[in-house]
Amino acid sequence: MSQGETSSNKTEEELPKYLKDRIEKNRQKAIARKNSKLCQHPYAKPEVVSIDKNNTIKIGTTKYKDTGGGFLLEENTSEPDTAELPTLAEPEAAIIEPDRPVCFNCKKPFATSWLFDNFTCKCCDQCKEENDFKLITKTDAKTKYLLQDCDFSKREPPLKYIERKNPHNVRWGTMKLFLELQVEERALEVWGSTEKLEEERERREDKKVVSKVNKYNKQMKQLRMSMRSSLYDRTSGAVHEHEFGPESYNEEEDTYTKKCMSCPFEQTYEKM
Incomplete structure (x- = not known):
């Protein structure tokens, strides 16, 4: 224990009882006052409490001096606290807005556009409503x-x-x-060009028509051949075997014919 602490304890013990009671009473008042200032509304913004090296207690923007005897003295300083002064922001340089796109219809610049955001089409929303895109x-x-x-x-x-x-x-x-x-x-x-596109479209349409006609003719040939094969009596020719000569082609009917060399039988058929 240091010499200063020993002397302070002896001085406090030598005080009369009524002074000790007064000191204790003032200490309780100081504690109550401190607690009342620290107590805040639950919805209020909490204040920051800090203590510096000089035993100065700062609650919010108010400073209190701890006397060491149970008292908190409010400091009244005529000079404003420089730490609490707001710092003035320097004016920023002017923002140069980039060149905005220009609508190809009304020739006016626009900031936002649905067609520009989704398709990069330089058309404002007003022209979009007026025209049918x-x-x-x-x-x-x-x-x-x-x-x-x-x-x-x-x-x-x-x-x-x-x-x-x-x-x-x-x-x-x-x-x-x-x-x-x-x-x-x-x-x-x-x-x-548009003309070449139309020519290609017509050429493809004509090709489709020719393809449909060829497909129809092929199906009709298959049908006729199936009908002829169903009508042919396979048992009648079991006795005689035909010996056919060279075949002949009929351009009008698109058929081929060949005759038996030993009998008057003729066979007409089509080739796929």
Whole structure:
């Protein structure tokens, strides 16, 4: 125990009883006052309590001096606390807004657009409502504009699309919807012009018609051959075996005929 602590204890013990009671009473008041200031409303913002090296207690923005005898003296400083002064922010440099896209229809710049965000199409929302920008599925686009899969994804720049659930059946895969305006532009890049696209479309239509006609004729030939084979009596020719000569071709009926060299029997048939 140091000499100062021994002298302070002796001085406090030598005090009369009424002074000791007063000191204890003042200590209790100081404790009660301190607790009342520390107690806050449960919804209030909590205050920060800190103690520095000079035994100065700081509660919120108010400072108290601990006297060591149970008293907290509020410090009244005429000079403002520099630590609590708000720091003034320096003015920032002006922000230069980048060049906004310009609508190809109304020629006005715009900030946001649904077509620009989803398809990179420079068209504002107002012009989108006024004009009819249709969406088309990939299957319909390939059929209508005679495009292939590589024209959508491999050719630069790839065409953007949005995915939607199939309205015909929810169990089917999602549909890829493209902007028809961009699909039409891509078709002109592939075929060169609208006239060449129409010529290719007509050529493919004529090819389909010829293919259907050939398929029909082939089916009719198969039907006639099956009918002739069903009417042929296989037991009647068991006695005589025909020896056929060279065959002859009939261009009008598209048939072949060959005659037996030993009897008047003639056989007419078609070749597939």
